[in-house]
């Protein structure tokens with residue numbers, strides 16, 4: 001930053017006597033009137049965070065939802081809160097050999113087809129720099145965020161290939177980090193997911209399956225509680241868009257992508273980060 005800019009910044013600070021920036025967000029929720037009516041949707045990692053808010057939105061739009069995760073207590077509590085159209089299955093996505101039986105169980109519980117699968121379960125170890133990455137941490141993140149999704153998606157597509165008149169959707173929850181240079185595993189797992197999304201879409205759209213990904217920016221969940229603290233309602237974060245995102249906002253986009261309103265969209269990575277991943281030539285101005 002130039003000296004002039006520093007001076008301007010200090011003068012602005014003194015004159016306005018504002019100690020910090022403040023960003024508040026009102027989530028605009030569109031009620032489409034049951035845009036997901038009758039759809040059976042499975043969400044991995046649906047007990048908390050983004051998965052929970054997606055489940056809540058999908059149910060409010062008429063869907064039946066199964067949430068999965070490792071912790072039964074959390075799943076029980078969440079599915080009770082989400083109401084009669086929500087059930088849960090305890091399933092650790094790392095157990096790839098059980099992915100087929102997991103999907104079959106969900107299908108039985110729905111007493112019908114799984115119309116949409118949301119591969120959402122994920123972990124981030126926030127190592128910050130490659131020097132802090134351990135082999136175990138590397139494996140945990142790749143196994144959970146990429147390998148598990150890869151094989152669960154494979155199983156789901158296999159299941160769908162045996163059905164007639166397929167009209168289905170597969171949604172990966174990626175991250176804006178998948179679009180940036182990354183030397184720690186998390187972003188690399190998401191970059192791999194983005195590639196998978198595009199490639200699978202090219203193969204499967206003609207078979208009636210739309211495959212997309214959502215790439216959120218830093219969103220207020222347990223995953224980011226170490227550095228995205230907005231207890232006082234201030235969603236400010238020092239990034240291009242000046243803000244943290246809310247899980248409810250991401251859920252709105254996911255709802256649209258699973259609905260018939262987005263039938264012509266497949267193979268897309270929809271960034272939900274107000275353009276933070278874009279790198280314009282004036283980026284050095286960002287304070």
Ligand SMILES: NC(=O)c1ccc[n+]([C@@H]2O[C@H](COP(=O)([O-])OP(=O)(O)OC[C@H]3O[C@@H](n4cnc5c(N)ncnc54)[C@H](OP(=O)(O)O)[C@@H]3O)[C@@H](O)[C@H]2O)c1
Nearest residue numbers: 045047048049050069070071092093122175218219221223
């Ligand atoms: N929050 C963000 O800023 C952000 C930004 C971009 C992308 N994302 C992505 O969004 C997805 C959800 O993240 P979140 O922020 O909602 O995280 P979160 O609040 O930590 O919740 C993670 C969810 O995944 C489940 N989970 C974790 N490991 C699992 C496993 N091995 N098997 C089954 N379920 C598992 C957890 O349930 P149990 O603990 O019960 O298993 C929980 O329901 C992740 O893929 C994440 O990478 C998040």
